[in-house]
Amino acid sequence: MKIQSKIIAGVLMVGILSASSCKKDEDNSVKARLTGSWDLTQTGSDANNNSIMEATEVESVSADTAIMAFTFNGDGTGALSTDFLGASLSYDFSWTLINNDEDIKISVLTQQSTMHIQSLTSSELVIKDTSGTTGTTSSATWNVFKKK
Numbered sequence: 001m002k003i004q005s006k007i008i009a010g011v012l013m014v015g016i017l018s019a020s021s022c023k024k025d026e027d028n029s030v031k032a033r034l035t036g037s038w039d040l041t042q043t044g045s046d047a048n049n050n051s052i053m054e055a056t057e058v059e060s061v062s063a064d065t066a067i068m069a070f071t072f073n074g075d076g077t078g079a080l081s082t083d084f085l086g087a088s089l090s091y092d093f094s095w096t097l098i099n100n101d102e103d104i105k106i107s108v109l110t111q112q113s114t115m116h117i118q119s120l121t122s123s124e125l126v127i128k129d130t131s132g133t134t135g136t137t138s139s140a141t142w143n144v145f146k147k148k
Contacts, residue, residue, distance in 0.1 A: 029101075030097055030101040030117070030120060031074070031097060031101070032074075033120050033122055034072050034097075034104070034117075034120060034125070035072050035073065035074045036071070036072065036147055036148065037069060037070070037071045037147070037148040038069060038070045038071075038072075038125055038145035038146065038147055038148065039067070039068070039069050039145060039146055039148060040061050040067070040068035040069065040143055040144070040145055041060065041061055041144050041145065041146045042058050042059065042060050042061060042142075042143070042144035043061055043141065043142065043143050043144070044057045044058035044059065044141065044142040044144075045057060045139070045140070045141045045142075046139065046140040046141070051140055053118070053126070053128070053142045057142075058142065058144070067081075067082065067083040067084075068080070068081070068082045068083075068143075069081050069082075069148075070145065072095060076094055076096055077092065077093070077094055077095070078092070078093050078094070078106075079091065079092050079093070080093060080108075091108050092108075093106050093107060093108045094106070094107045095107070101117075102116065102117055103115065103116050103117065104117060104127070115127045115128070115129050116128045116129070116130065118142065122147065123146060123147045124144065124145070124146060124147070125144070125145040125147070126142060126143070126145075127142065127143045127145070128140055128141070128142050129141050129142075129143070
């Protein structure tokens with residue numbers, strides 16, 4: 001009886017250790033990384049029209065003059081809040097990932113905008129907007145966000 005109890009206890013211990021050592025798979029999808037709140041920290045424009053975000057074309061955004069924050073909820077809703085020189089605005093929107101999760105389509109009321117995700121980590125989001133590009137003239141802009 002003692003041997004049987006020891007065997008059962010041993011099997012239970014192995015089972016408990018095995019179950020507790022298994023990690024849950026982390027969701028590293030674009031949607032999971034994008035979900036959350038993001039503060040604008042830098043902005044830039046393509047001054048030399050080469051479609052590359054260069055250090056000389058990027059400026060830090062001062063919290064004293066402008067604050068922009070996106071919140072992307074996992075259910076496809078979100079909010080954009082801006083505060084510029086004391087004037088505050090907030091917009092609710094819906095969003096979806098398109099083009100193999102490389103672009104974000106945002107819909108606010110009857111307006112839609114598509115922004116390209118240039119890079120996305122768990123703590124930084126770089127969005128490239130080329131909506132002003134016409135023919136050979138580029139007016140690409142970049143916005144760099146840090147996750148709250």
